[in-house]
Amino acid sequence: MREQFAQTATGLLDEDPSVAVLLADISAGLFAEAARRHPQRVINVGIREQLLVDAGAGLALSGMRPIIHTFASFLVERAFEQIKLGFGHQDVAGVLVSAGASYDMAQAGRTHQAPGDVALIDTLPDWVIHVPGHPSELDRLLRAAVGGERPAYVRTSTHQNTRPQPIDGRGRMTLVRAGSRATVVAVGPMLDAVLAATSGMDLSVLYAATVRPFDAGTLLATLQTPDVVLVEPYLAGTSARCVSDALAHRRHRLLCLGVARRELRRYGTPGDHDRAHGLDAAALRASLDAFLSAQCVGGTSPS
Amino acid sequence: MTSTITDAKRHYGYQDLRRLMALQTGDEKHDGASTSTLDVLWVLYEQILNVAPERAEDPRRDRFYLSKGHGPSAYYAVLAARGFIPASWLSGFGGVGSPLGYHPDRNLIPGVEISSGSLGHGLPLAVGTALGLRAQGNDARVVVLVGDAELDEGSNAEAIEFAGAAGLAALSVVVVDNHSSSWPWHGGLETRFSVAGWHTVRVDGRDHAALARALRRRETAAEPNVVVADLSERQR
Numbered sequence: 001m002r003e004q005f006a007q008t009a010t011g012l013l014d015e016d017p018s019v020a021v022l023l024a025d026i027s028a029g030l031f032a033e034a035a036r037r038h039p040q041r042v043i044n045v046g047i048r049e050q051l052l053v054d055a056g057a058g059l060a061l062s063g064m065r066p067i068i069h070t071f072a073s074f075l076v077e078r079a080f081e082q083i084k085l086g087f088g089h090q091d092v093a094g095v096l097v098s099a100g101a102s103y104d105m106a107q108a109g110r111t112h113q114a115p116g117d118v119a120l121i122d123t124l125p126d127w128v129i130h131v132p133g134h135p136s137e138l139d140r141l142l143r144a145a146v147g148g149e150r151p152a153y154v155r156t157s158t159h160q161n162t163r164p165q166p167i168d169g170r171g172r173m174t175l176v177r178a179g180s181r182a183t184v185v186a187v188g189p190m191l192d193a194v195l196a197a198t199s200g201m202d203l204s205v206l207y208a209a210t211v212r213p214f215d216a217g218t219l220l221a222t223l224q225t226p227d228v229v230l231v232e233p234y235l236a237g238t239s240a241r242c243v244s245d246a247l248a249h250r251r252h253r254l255l256c257l258g259v260a261r262r263e264l265r266r267y268g269t270p271g272d273h274d275r276a277h278g279l280d281a282a283a284l285r286a287s288l289d290a291f292l293s294a295q296c297v298g299g300t301s302p303s
Numbered sequence: 304m305t306s307t308i309t310d311a312k313r314h315y316g317y318q319d320l321r322r323l324m325a326l327q328t329g330d331e332k333h334d335g336a337s338t339s340t341l342d343v344l345w346v347l348y349e350q351i352l353n354v355a356p357e358r359a360e361d362p363r364r365d366r367f368y369l370s371k372g373h374g375p376s377a378y379y380a381v382l383a384a385r386g387f388i389p390a391s392w393l394s395g396f397g398g399v400g401s402p403l404g405y406h407p408d409r410n411l412i413p414g415v416e417i418s419s420g421s422l423g424h425g426l427p428l429a430v431g432t433a434l435g436l437r438a439q440g441n442d443a444r445v446v447v448l449v450g451d452a453e454l455d456e457g458s459n460a461e462a463i464e465f466a467g468a469a470g471l472a473a474l475s476v477v478v479v480d481n482h483s484s485s486w487p488w489h490g491g492l493e494t495r496f497s498v499a500g501w502h503t504v505r506v507d508g509r510d511h512a513a514l515a516r517a518l519r520r521r522e523t524a525a526e527p528n529v530v531v532a533d534l535s536e537r538q539r
Contacts, residue, residue: 017439020434020435020438022431040434040437040438041438043434045461045465046464046465048461048464048465050423050427050457050458050461051427051430051458051461051462051465054424054427054428054430054431054458054462055427055428055430055431055434055462055465056431057428057431058427058428058429058430058431058432058433058434058435059431059432059434059435059438060431060435061366061416061417061428061431061432061435062431062432062434062435062436062439062441063362063435063439064435064438064439066431081421081424082424082427082458085418085421085424086424086427086428089408089418090409090410090417090418090428091409091410
């Protein structure tokens, strides 16, 4: 997906002279040719993430459309005040594109993991948040983000689904499977595991590649039984407030599955971490069965 | 916010600034953070910056980023004196209905280019703006005012190093040095800029002629410029 990011961003650089890409060494090799063509609009500031984000905001103040990229842990967590003040408080727009997701680099340990990135961005008003589950979705979503008026966070991952889902350009969720007992909202790269886990079950599966603004309209329009399961590839429950707001007028149940808050202190593969957080297909199925039989305590350990 | 300048044609001079500041603070005792910037701000707005209230949206205007956003009453006094805001706003300083807060907000005050307050953001923002202007073939200048203690914030180090390496000649920094850092680098303030490739000069922070000479555009320069405006501790 990172290669697709570089390809799409390079296309945007070629097409629009107001677009600039800012890097902090990460992925600089993927932009080497673009940097030769656009030396003043492909800017590598080195390992300086505070500067990366504020300089991006400064470019926006000059009237340009910055695309700012590094690993999620350094982009969002390390430079969060720069995001809050550089973009939000100045009231200018830019597009942050992260790599690494929650634990794409499981072997690298906690320093390179950022399961809280979407929750952090979600503390700020007016941000659009895209979580593509496939490279071709990323292409559509990145183009929409750069062409839009609002600040946007685009979360790329090495974890992706086998097939892309249609992106409608309005950030709406897609009904992938219709059923009646409950609705499972699968976010971005979680879709394949959700489809495997719900095989043969009488459940609706909604797919969300855009999580802010949250598409409450589609959830309400497709909901039959007011039992909702959120399956998010980052901190469990990040979108719980959105579901609660959408269903405030109805008695409902909500199960939030995602990455646990506790620190795992394990290396290994992303698959190992999926299993540890209850996000592989078998664990998802077990959590769904328990939820539907009303004895659920969730798929992840209390933390 | 729409500018409704009612007294833009009233001419104010340097001699009026203390009175304009007193409108905000209610007496003649101004805190050090604000009075320390008064002379630099006046020289910038009177002699250096290519800005004017009626050109607030002109892409070719110079950009002034007040990074040291605390103690902004001198800034507001200068903005009033130069016609960016009405002097009648000053007495509302800090009030719930006033656009003039203890830290300035660019979305509330005409002529204010950045919202500041949290230290260490103005210079990195200015680096981005200088890069953006350069990419657009725009030769406007970007001038940032920081405090000597503000340079304690590590984000400035990132910006100083990169701006020197990138040769951002359109960028100038004024450091108001009122010797307020808890752990100063004795004699090291200019050094940290010069080792990153900046042109450096130290001048008397109350000497208008010296400040103006140091702050004028350096037409043939290939590197950014830092002017340390020195204020002895008792001059704060």
